[in-house]
Amino acid sequence: MSLIQVINPNTSLAMTETIGQAARAVAAPDTEILAVCPTHGVPSIEGHFDEAIAAIGVLEQIKLGKAQGVSGHVIACFGDPGLLAARELASGPVVGIAEAAMHTATLLATRFSIVTTLPRTLVIARHLLQQYGFSHHCAALHAIDLPVLALEDGSGLAQEKVRQRCIQAKREDGSGAIVLGCGGMATLAASLTQELGLPVIDGVGAAVKMVESLVALGFGTSKYGDLAWPLQKHLSGAFQHLN
Numbered sequence: 001m002s003l004i005q006v007i008n009p010n011t012s013l014a015m016t017e018t019i020g021q022a023a024r025a026v027a028a029p030d031t032e033i034l035a036v037c038p039t040h041g042v043p044s045i046e047g048h049f050d051e052a053i054a055a056i057g058v059l060e061q062i063k064l065g066k067a068q069g070v071s072g073h074v075i076a077c078f079g080d081p082g083l084l085a086a087r088e089l090a091s092g093p094v095v096g097i098a099e100a101a102m103h104t105a106t107l108l109a110t111r112f113s114i115v116t117t118l119p120r121t122l123v124i125a126r127h128l129l130q131q132y133g134f135s136h137h138c139a140a141l142h143a144i145d146l147p148v149l150a151l152e153d154g155s156g157l158a159q160e161k162v163r164q165r166c167i168q169a170k171r172e173d174g175s176g177a178i179v180l181g182c183g184g185m186a187t188l189a190a191s192l193t194q195e196l197g198l199p200v201i202d203g204v205g206a207a208v209k210m211v212e213s214l215v216a217l218g219f220g221t222s223k224y225g226d227l228a229w230p231l232q233k234h235l236s237g238a239f240q241h242l243n
């Protein structure tokens with residue numbers, strides 16, 4: 001039995017539920033999904049400032065997950081906030097949804113497009129493409145120009161905008177696959193794949209399967225080199241609980 005912690009780095013309980021649903025939809029029968037979010041922090045992550053705040057919440061959840069004996073962790077925000085810091089802290093594998101979705105797309109198509117939320121988050125996706133080495137695989141990036149939490153307002157407007165942008169990307173980009181650039185879009189992937197006739201990839205599901213595979217192969221995060229345990233220091237004030 002594997003217990004995989006899926007961390008929504010923002011504090012939206014509705015989005016945590018959406019993300020948990022997407023994770024459970026693909027999890028193996030012997031995998032239990034523990035969908036969590038920080039108790040304090042930022043309600044949605046839409047820029048560098050939000051990512052910095054969210055990263056602390058990710059580290060708190062990693063620490064809690066370790067104490068609960070989880071086999072591995074998913075960081076379910078498309079900016080992969082705190083990913084390398086989380087890997088220093090974690091024993092098991094830690095996979096971010098952007099990284100997972102991009103890797104998956106390159107296994108299915110020679111070029112992919114990304115459809116995300118606000119235009120100001122496009123640069124974050126571009127930075128990740130460079131960091132992970134996928135810049136030359138990404139044909140185009142699109143933003144629906146709606147805030148992250150519009151995906152949870154029940155109107156269906158954001159979901160329809162995602163659908164329209166995916167149709168446009170298929171028509172214009174020459175991409176063979178599309179990556180959904182927000183954890184809150186996770187439950188849209190299967191229906192869009194069906195409708196568009198090409199892989200529309202949700203990073204939550206991709207990351208859950210990658211963590212399952214890494215655990216099944218007997219791998220945890222390397223503790224040799226820069227991802228070794230954090231150096232022992234006394235953390236003070238608001239960070240004492242991370243000691």
Ligand SMILES: NC(=O)NC1=NC(=O)NC1=O
Binds near residue numbers: 045148181182184
């Ligand atoms: N590009 C994004 O929309 N990133 C995200 N912000 C969140 O709060 N969750 C995401 O996945």
